Amino acid sequence: MPLPLRRTLTLGVLLLASSAASAGPAQVHYALIVASNTGTEKSQAPLNYADDDGARYYELFAPRSREVVLLSVLDAETQALHPGLAAKTRPPTRPAMEAALTRLNARMAEDRVKGDVPVLTFVFVGHGKRGAAGEGAVSLLDGPLTRTDLYARVIAPSKASFLQLIVDACDSYFFVHSRGALPVGPAYAEAVKGLLSDRALARYPQVGVVLSTSSERESHEWSAIRSGVFSHLVRSALSGAGDVNGDGKVDYAELRAFVAAASQGIDDVRGQPDVFIQPPAQDRAFALTDLKDVSSxxxxxxxxxxxxxxxxxxxxxxxxxxxxxxxxxxxxxxxxxxxxxxxxxxxxxxxxxxxxxxxxxxxxxxxxxxxxxASRGAAQDAMRDKLFSVPFGPRFYQGYMASLGIPQPVDEAEADAALVP
Amino acid sequence: MTPVAPLMLLLLRVTSPCDTGTRVVLVPFERLALPSADARELEEATRRAVAAMPDACLESREDTLARLRGSGDALAACGDAECRSAQASALGASKLVRGVALGVGGKRSVALTVTDARGTEARAQFEAPATAPGEADARAKKALEQVWSPRTTARATREPQGSRMLPKVLWGAGGAALLAGVGFGLASRSTESKLSKNGGECATAGESFAACFSSQLRKGRNQARTSNVLLGVGALLGAGGAVSFIWELP
The missing domain is CATH 2.60.40 (Immunoglobulin-like)
Incomplete structure (x- = not known):
């Protein structure tokens, strides 16, 4: 039996066993990943590793999801690194994206009828741009996908009980949020935190967002890891490195603290991923990933x-x-x-x-x-030396959350746990 | 003061029915992606398995907790076996058992580290299905049995190669003796067969037939005797190899 088929069958059996064993409503995960190296503007030089990030998000989500769709054109190097994956991809165009969403929504509607909790993770990696009117857009192969499109075609019609948006693109904040009277500049992500409830996203309390808002291309990708820095941090955290309290889940607060710790040592502001991370208002403790889930x-x-x-x-x-x-x-x-x-x-x-x-x-x-x-030059050395230079754990997390003024829920009291390292 | 020092001071104040040579301290488990009740259940299963190990006098959980609490802080997070071994010594234990109870991938499992006060360390894992109560005890016992013998641990650390040489040598020598014995036996049989057919080579000896026949007969008997001796020696060496092999089993 071919290995992929055997793995699929194994995962199917595991998922069936999981759903049979658990008494409560089961979460069923889906992912739609759109990754495009090319931009719609002439001024946007092609990215090198957006397709690599798409492929790696696919490998991250596939073992724990019922269906994962990857819309990307993998370059030759990426196809060589991920044999067989290119055959599963579709081009990152608007028709392909809408077809995928239609199919996933149909499956998620069935899940809801069965009493399950469908969760859709929508990932975009590629170029983003803020237009003259302040509306953000990301680049598909056949044109821009604007913030209006995002709400109208992705968020509003979604049948997901929870929708997680992960966007790693320049100016991606404006892809989700409207500009309004917000200041323009590096600090805009901080400035808009208090205004979110008034924005369009507030109408969708089931939506959580993880956005990179970097605006410098040189800080976007790192050749040593063939990846965007922000996406690398997100995938590391979701793989379990972001689980600070040992409960097996990585929630939005943990992801935010993980990214902050990982990038804290970078002195150059251009190298620091400027992020905006917000959990679904409906359940602020909702986990982006749970290591307890049955998976392959x-x-x-x-x-x-x-x-x-x-x-x-x-x-x-x-x-x-x-x-x-x-x-x-x-x-x-x-x-x-x-x-x-x-x-x-x-x-x-x-x-x-x-x-x-x-x-x-x-x-x-x-x-x-x-x-x-081997050393890869000064810029690479700086990234190699500064990224992840700060330890991440309960001490950092508590200090970071306290510095943000975010109250932390009282964790499960465990006297014994304090006695062991 | 080193992290070990408070524990040593505390040890002086604690009385325990176990002596230093047999005392085993099982540190309360750490847990990952697992509710505390499940982690405690797995820890208790491991405690029962440790208590059943030979020459193990397991300190009660209450005593261990009291000692750790009395030390004023947690055990230092050691980065190597030497440090953990020093902790075992400081706790007056012959072995220190640590464990992490995990609940990843829909399964419960335990990763154990058994540190000997003499400096050796071994690791073991077992899965414990939540659907089969009691199975955890059996699996914990099986996992511990693989790493419990101090001789096994020391051998794994110090003698990665070349162990169990004696049984190999004995078996080799015994095999050679058996082969030689079989060879002499065949030669003896051949001589006997030739003499039985009208005297064999002596048939043409004429007047010296009797002397020739006696000589050939003596030769055949010597071959048979040598064969018997070699077969016996071979069997003894083989048995010796088997005994030494079993003797060296962990």
């Missing part, structure tokens, strides 16, 4: 005592997860099954593989050996 993924347990900047690369050289872990807590990250991996930190690495779903590999038992890492 394996897991790497990074135990207490192992700390510092760590990243996981697969045999293709693709950096899947990156984090800077505090020493005093364990952490688990999810990884696709059937691959060999390198767990790396500065100057050393350990190899491991994950061969079956739900397998847990403990990093504490891996044999490490020294490696030399």
């Amino acid at each position: 993924l394996g897991y790497l347990l990074v135990p207490t005592g192992l700390s510092g900047r760590l990243w996981v690369e697969d045999a293709r050289g693709i950096r899947l997860v990156e984090l800077h872990k505090e020493r005093e807590r364990p952490l688990v990250v999810s990884l696709p099954v059937g691959k060999g991996y390198y767990l790396r930190s500065r100057g050393r690495e350990a190899t491991f593989s994950i061969t079956r779903a739900s397998e847990v590999v403990e990093a504490g038992g891996l044999p490490w050996h020294d490696v030399s890492v």
Whole structure:
């Protein structure tokens, strides 16, 4: 039996078993990923890694979703890195996107009839632009998709009980929010926080947003990881690195703190991902991802005592997860099954593989050996040295949330937990 | 003061029925993606399995908690086996068992680290389906059995290769002796067969037939005796190899 078919069947069985075992309404996940290197404006130089980001979002969501649609034109290098994926893609055009949405909405409507909770994650990676009238738009292959289009064609007709928007594009804030009388400049994301309730998004309390609002192209992509920096941070967090309280879920607050910690060491403002992250008003604790869910993924347990900047690369050289872990807590990250991996930190690495779903590999038992890492030039060195330079964990999270004035829910009291590292 | 020092001071104040050579301390589990009740259930299953290990005197959870609370802070988060081994010594334990209870991917599992006060460390994992109560005990026991013997741990750490040499040597020598014994046995049989057919080579010896026949007979008997001795030695060496193999099993 071909491996993909076997994996699909395995996931199907797992999902069936999950739905049978759980008593409450089950969340059913779908993802629509639109990734385009090209812009609609002549002034927009083609991006290098938007298609890579699309492919990696696909690999992130596919093992935990009922259906994932990828609209992208993968370049030759990306097709070589992701064999077989190109055959599953459609071009990132408006008709393809609307066809995908129609099919997904039909499936989600069926889920609702069954009593399930369908969750749609809509991802856009590519060029974005703010028009003269202040309306943001992102670039599809056949033209712009404006904020008006987003509300009219994606959000309003959606049958999802929860809709998660992840947009990694220049000026993407204006793709979701109307400008109004907002100030223009690097600080606009901060300035608009208090005005959100008056904006169009407030009419859709089931929608959560994760936006990169960077406006500098050079800060958008990082060749060392063949990815956009913001998307790399988001995928790392959603893989489990963002789970600060160990409950297996990564919610919007944790993602926000994770991105802040990862980019805090970057002195150059152009290198800092300017982000806007807001949970669905209907459930502010709604999780973007839950490691407890049945999936066809394996897991790497990074135990207490192992700390510092760590990243996981697969045999293709693709950096899947990156984090800077505090020493005093364990952490688990999810990884696709059937691959060999390198767990790396500065100057050393350990190899491991994950061969079956739900397998847990403990990093504490891996044999490490020294490696030399090639330098890629000053700009790359700066990103390599500064990104993830701050440890992320409960201490950072609590301090960060306190600095924002965001009250934190009282966690489950556990006297014993305080006694162990 | 080092992180270990408060624990050593505390140890002096704590009385325990276990002696240092057999005391095992199981630190309350950490947990990831698992409710505390489930984590506690898995910890208790592991405690029962640890208590059933040979030469293990498991400190009660209450005593361990009291000692940790009395130390004023949590155990330091050690980054290597040497540090964890020092913690085991500071706690007056022959072994320190740590665990992380996980609930990822729809399954419950435990990752265990068993640290010996002498410096060795071993890791084990087991899955524990929530749908099969009692299964956790059996799986915890099985996982611990694989890493519990200090000799196994030490061998895995210090002797990754070249262990169990004695049984291999004995089996090799025994096999060679058996082969030689079979060879001599066949030669003896051949000599006997030739002599049985009208005297074999001695048929043309004429007057010296009797001397020739006696010589050939003696030769055949020597071959048979050598064969028997070699077969016996081979069997003894083989048995010795089997005994030493079993003796060296963990």
